[in-house]
Amino acid sequence: MKRVSQKAWWLVLPVVVLVGFNAIVPLMAVVNYSVQETFGNNRFFFEGVKWFDEVVNSPRFYGALRRQLLFTAIVLLIQVPLGMAIALAMPRRGVWASACLVLMSMPLLIPWNVVGAIWNIFALPDLGLLGWALNAMGINYNFTRQPLAAWATLVAMDVWHWTSLVALLAYAGLSAIPDAYYRAAKIDGASAWAVFRYVQLPKMKHVLTIAILLRFMDSFMIYTEAVVLTGGGPGNATTFLSIDLVKLALGQFDLGPAAAMSLIYFLIILLLSWVFYRVMTRDEAPG
């Protein structure tokens, strides 16, 4: 049992001050903008829920939201099973295991705009290896002109960038299974599927929860890589929520609607993360 001690607050105080400075002041600024209108000169007028009304009734917001949900769903559906498959097939120990871990971590440590730049250079229809190879095979491919090609390239890039995170987490879960479990399963004559279903999957459950949560949050916030690769285009085909938000706030300087959209966006992430978390930890004892 943990001891009850209010003095522990002193230990968390630095964190609260630091994160609070960064989180609360800007968040209050966003809340402020979301209910006010300005005509310049730093004069603001209270507008109530006008901007929220405008955002929830605008087709532009729903377009971005729909594209965002579709993108997140696609990358989760590819990355989670693929990451698990890779983790199951990886060597358990030895030099090869270390080599796999190091090589797989590489994409995770590349700055996000460089990830976009790498894929841009890789997929350029005339100068890139991928674009050149596809066109040489007779497939008409140009991600700056064709919405479908832009989507496919973005999904491929995200899979390239983040599948390793799922694989490494699943691998960590698998490494924690004692060999005795496998021997017991063998004695019982369990099939490979049964071993997966009753030994490996339950052990991976916790880390998979973390993996899915992290992947959900981060794919829902995708900005830099997509901007560098497609810039939200062609047209609006790949304009996701963050890209739309930055266009609105820094491009057009429509602070009120941008702030209202920010808050709605943040709430959607919080709500969905919470739902995910509850669903995936449902069976565990409350702790």
Place this chain on the structure above:
Amino acid sequence: MRRLKWLVPTLYIAFLMLPIYWLLCMSFKNTNEILGSLTLWPRNFTLENYQKIFTDPTWYRGYINSLIYVVINTVLSIAVALPAAYAFSRYRFMGDKHLFFWLLSNRMAPPAVFALPFFQLYSAVGLFDTHIAVALAHCLFNVPLAVWILEGFMSGVPKELDELAFIDGYSFPQFFRKFLLPAIASGIGVAAFFCFMFSWVELLLAKTLTSVDAKPIAATMTRTASTSGYELGLLAAAGALTIVPGAFVIYFVRNYIAKGFSLGRV
């Protein structure tokens, strides 16, 4: 079936390496070769792109700027997260669960939401275009993560260690330095790795909070990309160099990566 198992990771790693190979390949070509017909490896191997980066201050200063704010951020995040993680792992106090969730919720905040208010906040306190500003801003998502990881590792340390140390008459700071820190050394390494990683790869906030003096390398690259299509080789070389610090850090923590990615909770 069993014998073909090695194929899955091998194919996957090949898929990971292909775009990186192409980046390296481009970085060793000169502009003529890039714009000419496509070659699968550099025919006229050249280092002029790298030479340009190492001699032009606007390029290499970018790397120095990025490294400065990443290091400040990592040190700061770990320093404040250590006592907090101890509090969360050992004590119950008023509002502890709410506080923990509030911290984590900052990890869920899209940087795009905070870009403009951050710009105004740091301009108002006179820190705009300094390394400190970026380091502090990145604390928004790195501190919660560091607390989360360190709390996981500390919970793995038996509580008897604390009690024995206090019975032996060690003060709290002494106990922290002599017993707790060595016991979770690998956890600190992993947390530092994650802070380094997320601060190194983030661009939106780093770009918003800087203009000249603290401009990160990533922002220098976007400028080049947008102004001239003829500098693809240079861009590739700059990109290739941004992979180096990451690769270096991975090598050091390679034995803890698996545990670290599960945030110490396996």
